[in-house]
Amino acid sequence: MATQIFSSTVSTSSTIANYARLGLASQNELPDMLRELLLIKEPPHLLEAHLHNNSFLSRNLKAYEWNIIRTVQENSYHDFDVPLMYKIIRNLNLVPSPSQGWDNDTQPSAFEITIGDDVERIRRIRNEIVHRGNTNVQDSELVKYFSTFKSIASRLESYLSKPKREFVSKIEIAETCCLDKDTEQRYLRRLNDLAEHEAQLTMGVAAVYQDLGSLRLKMKGNVSTLQKKIDSVIKEQDEVIPRNIRDQIEKDLQKLKHDDEKFVPTRAVQFLLNCLEKENCVTVVGSPGIGKTSITRHVALKMEASGYTVIPITVPTDIRNFYQPGKQTIFVVDDICGNFTANQNMIDSWKQLLGVVENILSDKCKLVVSCRSVVYKDKKFSVLVPFKSCKSCNMSSTEFQLSKSERMKIASVHLGKHGYEIAQNCLEEFFPLLCFFCSRQENVNINKFFSNPFSVFENELDSLYCQGEDGKCKICALSLCVIYKNELKEKYLTTNDPTVRVIIDNVCEACGLNIGTSRVKIKEELDTLVDTYLKKERNIYQTVHDKFFDFLVYYCSTKMFCCLVEHAVSSLIHERFIWNKIRHEQDRYIDEFIIIIPDDKLALYLNRLVKDWSKEKLRKVFVENNNMKSEKFRDALLTDLAHRDSEEQEKLANMTQTYNGTLLSCLEVCCRQEYTNFLPWILKQGVDKAKSNSNLTPVSLACMVNNKEMIDKLLSFGTDINKSGSTEMTPIHSSRCYNDINVGIVNLLMKHRACINNQMFNGSTPFLLALSTNQNIQVLKILLYSSANCNIGLYYSETIRNKMEMVEVWTMKEEMTFWLNWFTDNCSSVVDEYVKQEQDRVLEIIGGATPLHMACFKNDIQIIELLLDRNSIINKRKEDGSTPLLLACQFGFSDVATLLLEHDADREIRRDDGKKAIDMANQNNHLEIVSLLGNPRWKMNIELY
Template sequence: MANSKYASTRETTNFARVARIILGPCTDVLCAVLTNEICPSSLSQKVKTHLSMLPKWKKPPITKEQEKVIHNGNYLDFDITLLYFSLRNISSIQPHSKQWGNEPIPSDRSVSANIERIRLIRNEYGHCTDISISDTDFNKKVLDISSIIQDLEKHLGTSTVYQDAVVKIGNCCMDIEQESKYIKELLDLNKQIKDISVLYKRDILRWEEDDKVFLETHNFPEMLNQVRNQPYVTFVGAPGSGKTATARHIALKLQKEGYEICPVKEINKIENYCNRNIPQVFVIDDVLGIFGLNEHELHMMNKYREILRDPINPETKTLMTCREAVFKNEKISECILEKPENVVNLQSRQNSLNDDDKKNLLQTYTLDRDLLSSTNLASSSRMFPFLCKLYSNKKELEFYGPTFFLSPVPCIIKEMNSLKIHNKHQYASLVLLMVNGNILSENILNNENDGTNKIQKRHNLFVEMKRNILRKCKVSSTTESFEFIDALLQMEGTYTKKNDNEFTFIHDSMFEIIAYHFGHQFPELILKYASSDYIANNIKIVQNTIQKGKIEMEGKNDKFGEQIHENEPIIDLCIHLHESKSQMLAERLFKDVQDGEFYAVFGNEALKSQSLLQSFIAVLEKHSYYNLHSLLLTELEDSKLCKWNNEPNKAATENMKSFCLKHEAHYRVMNHRFNGFPKLTKSVRGIAWIILFGHHQILQYILSQMIREIGNVDDLFVNSFNKHFQPCSNKKQDVTEKMSSFNHSTVGEILKISTFGEGYKTDIDKDKYTVAGADSEPNVDTHVDTSVDKYCEPVIIEQCRLLCLGCYSGDLNTVQILLQHVNADTLNYKCDDEKIFRIKNPFIIALYVEVSTDVERVTSGYYNFVFVSPEVLVGESKWRDALKNPEFQKRHRLIVEAHTIIHWGEGKNQEAAFCEWFGHIGDVRSLCLKVPCLALTATACPSHRRKIMTKLCFRKNACVISDIPERTLK
């Protein structure tokens, strides 16, 4: 042979046979499965639809070359990677029990599990460095593959042609040329991985350069030890606190121990590049979003959690970074990233920088160790590591001295003022980098593209954007691209960094500072060109003429000293628009609605501003009812389903506190239905977000237009699940008659004080409905459809769903409007159809007590049911005092989930208790012995039961009821 690497031995022949089986029968059987699932002529369009569903910022999962292969429509040209992509993402095959991308359990012989096994086998041998297989391993592998193919052929209902092929290849003779051919062909399948490895190596070289100034702080050994003991770790901290630098430093240390470093942008990429034969360390930056929580990334994290928890190679590690503000979002409270043993919080007491660390950092960057006094060291910004780097590279910052480390943002803002006047090209290049989404290159500036419609559209937008930006920066539109590139190069290491031919900001905080600085001067351009994510998180409405965090833009080189830290307002890097500019923001929000960004728009706190709300309705008035119907009342196309991606800095409803209730609301707003377990189908309409976030004025406007155009509100309740059902002709009691019996004042008060975690008291009995009256609220639409009781059950189900969403909003007016248009039976509707997911009576919701909850309203017996955690009930003095109140003791009964007292409230084997407050529930009884107490448990044995009764101060003759007497308790 020309290459001794492929010298023939019995072991290399075995490897060649396995390669031939993978390239032959394994590939062919997947091809047959795909043909059975999807007609080749329709795959291309389905793939286009799938790719269009992806968020705009998300990198496509297949390359342009792979797209071309798909569009050719010949499955015989597909390799295993492309077949797997199509079967997983395009076909209707259900995921196996461990979910796509994870190794199936051995007993799972489902179609998806066997597809997964073929992918893993292909990766195992495609990544192999040793191209030999022993006879024992070969025979075992052939048996495994035969079993997989046998299961798939049973699914296809065909002959055993592929099984026979495996047997034939396993016994056939192979000459040297054939061996070489199949081995090379299999290893060539790994070409993409090798190309990625080249990019990895480039990244790692840059990491090594940056790592020269990394300082191992006082608690670094503990952080490293935590990484060694866990399969995944998330580094949490403020911007500039060293999260990324720490993760990369640890990855480089592991590399010296034989690990392969794999920087990836998304968790699902791990399954493409994982290698069971060598330990790897995957590094993912800003794993859950930058400006706020990205719910798509959170969904992906939950979907691929097994990859983190149980990697294919037990030694493999995944290191992630997350901003502290994002990590604190309550929506990740049940995410696997939350586990304390898997979190390194750089701002914690153990890990935060001490004075020695800070002095050593100053010295590492060749700065004076004594630059800051002890007082200043203690008060310095949490961005200290980043500030050291910036201060050392930018000599002009020395002017500010210690103040820069105490209050850096105003200092950088002042530098931008100066840059805007004295170096317009540099300033303009930073603004272009910002508005183009933190990426800029000479190719982008020259508008080079591949001619596709999507790229052409982006090209046209960039040309317009560049022209407008340069005009505002007072830079000629004829400026050559290389001049901007030179300007970015001059700022490399200070404000920018270069990756190959592309520039990005040196840190995310620089993006926000530039956007803030330019946006305060020219908010109309930010509103026009910034991402919907940025708009949702960083644009605020103020109602007075003085803007918060106002900055002076004159760019004068005034003396600027310690007074910055003492007198400058805190700059939150949000652009505060005066309400006179509400129309501009309303126009932008409507554009985002057209793009399907419903959560970013209707979940935006700014839309609660009356000036912006009225401006938004004015924008709606410019469009016909039929345009609004298409936008808000028609079910979204697949390309617009995954848009619940952004989390505003403050939730649009401050009362969204309960994770469980929000989880319920999410399923209701997506309108999930079971279509053969475990598959869920959706029927998503924009109106659901309007109702969920309590925008009753928008809802009322849409309904008034609906009644004006079609004479009723039927369109509000039409979806794909009920569109074939017309309103029933047999009319029941008029809804307005039943509404006359509604206790308006009670529910009105309840809804006014309720929150999304605080429920609504109900006084429903057999003959009365406790809901709001139609004639008592001036905001309620006067055009009431008095024949709403004409609807059939499938429509009532949709009415119930929307009414539930209205209740979740905590907005009385929203609920009142809906009540005027729903069937009276909706209020007591009970759904027995298992396919309909989470449809409940909207008014059976109780109060969940928090620290801030009104004590008087609870002690007065206002609520039927009150749920309260022990840390609030026992740990807060105002609630302990409430327990002693005689009136409270007359009205209340105490019900305890008793097993928590010992299971959660006590530690085991010298471990701390899961929640020690549960162990103090007995204190409640000691404060209110006259209150009857019912302890419920399904798990307590007699010894535990006695312990529970003792802790709860039960008498010895307390009644014990066994609901399942035949159950044996030991």
């Protein structure tokens, strides 16, 4: 095919360069124009839902196209090519149809210049260039193409309200810019690759039909075989999981089924199976070694027998990538959010996927999750509501802890005739794990092992030191597993990576081996430990169980503390080490395998923290390090920093890290974590104290967590109290966000002249936000008496949607969900039910609402009286034309209606649909209000009004 394309005519350098220019325009500029069109007509966060709602399009999108679509919220439309964008624009009716219709045999004429015509032109021109089969483009032909490109660009500029020549100038550059040989060849290769790819797709489809015809003629009786082949092709197109990953999952499942043969059913199993008949999500909680993983896998395999497809989840994003709507699937998540402490990064990753999880749980899918007790109890884990609020099975509880008969059965399966006595005497929670370990040991004293298993392991490892080079190489191999946090990749011992070599040499030295010991020798000894201490899966060495890894980390810390601190991966350093002076500040530090930092090693540990900090690992140091929660430890770190030169201090204080698309600074992280004692040091280093890299400024963050001391410190350094973040939220806004609001903070902000009537992206003022999010009447009075304007309402829905396009940290779905939840949490059932029936229009319902409207939605007489006393405009209309009185009449709030009428509310105002207050009361059968509105008393008030 390539030969055919590049040999059609005798080539010249200029005609080939012309062809490359066409490639540049068709691969870059034309697609970019369609991407701009999509950004305006179909915001990325709405795309996937709209595609699922379009049954024709969702059926006809290929699996690889779905994989691209699922990245749209992270990558926008960057990876979308012209054919895919054309499908979306056409089938979602984003623009009017072309004059001749979509994909007509007749192309648009020169006089047909609607936006639909130009989308059709772009597709046709792109296909024409890719499939032209001739790389020679004469100058006259090039001029004709680019004249068409510029006309399209000019019209799209106008249609999309872009600055004049924004698109045209890029086309002109593509037409006239100097193309070096490498660039020219790159675009020629791309054109050739596209042509070959699409030709192969066509040939693939044609081959299927050719096979079909041939088989029909030759083997009429073999219809079933043919159908299987067709079904296989169709199934492959529909599969969202790549074949190589499916094969690996199948391989893993076969191993699970083999391991499951020794599983002993317990009461917990039946409980989980019963739960999954009614619920779609269950969480299995317990300490390490208690059997969480075994039980979740056993239950999943039972569900497989009922028709479910089992998908193990190894990283959070797998659940989004492997989810196939409408397909009965059970996802199994092992040790969610950490296997020693609650891992904040994993929590954040799952938090971003909660929308996906909710969709999965509302479909024909199940989730079975295992979670360590220490993680489940961590307050950070509470944000993952689906996993925290669902049915849980606590393996340590009286209800589900192993019974005597269950222990005997487990011991018998693993230990045979020796199991009876062991089951009687060993009461360890991790009894199942001990049975598993013991069954793998040779010449072990069973009684001694079960009475003190980790002492046995320690003695065995100690004995390896006495077995010469072979034994020390085994210790070295196990230590490398610790260094790489139980993910020792085989390639580290087979490739010559200088960085890895340095680490190996340091570990060798710590183990009593010569520097430069052969990696081959270490790998040979490592392989001998597989199936006893270690397992090897997908070319990665891991311990057979996390509980043994916990012990192994602790053991290595007693033998090579300095080596661990210097070389272990950051997450291990930050979650497993604790300074001896703060070990009792939190209960979890009594863990038997926590590593204590003695005073004489504190400087070494602090130096490692600063090293990670200098590599922009701010979250590792400030968020995930358990020591940093202690003010005493932070003081020790500050003392260490003070002894460093000023240039290094300034560099550290100004360090930033990009996390989930947001740039975090040291100041912001310290404010989020409430590290008050760190602020003076950071601010003295000359950081920009007003700069906001996210939706909240440092002062806003301090207000959000109600930390008056932090606010004082920030303001004392001259921080701008009215600086806002990307959502236009100022500190006075953020101080309104919680019910336990500190009145002293409000007074402090007012004292420093906070602008009280600034509006956020949705129109919320501090007063309106306070009314929406808490019931502190004292705060509302402070704001009103400080001249808060109680007549400023939310923006109309269209304005909110337009402003949302500029807000990166808050999606349209999140904004709509916020208001839906607000109605549920704050309003009566009659209001909530009305909103839920119109939930797609929730922004229209709330759009333009003033504080008085909000109080009427809530049927809150006290707040309404407060607002009326402050001259709130009683007849102000929101987006749909409703006044506060119209809302009271619609929902049957007679007390509110009476109060509003007493303050001269106008009964004659109509909503945009023409309905008056009396119409709303009649329509909803609120007879008391109908009678109230007919009272002559109000007629007199209206005449006076």
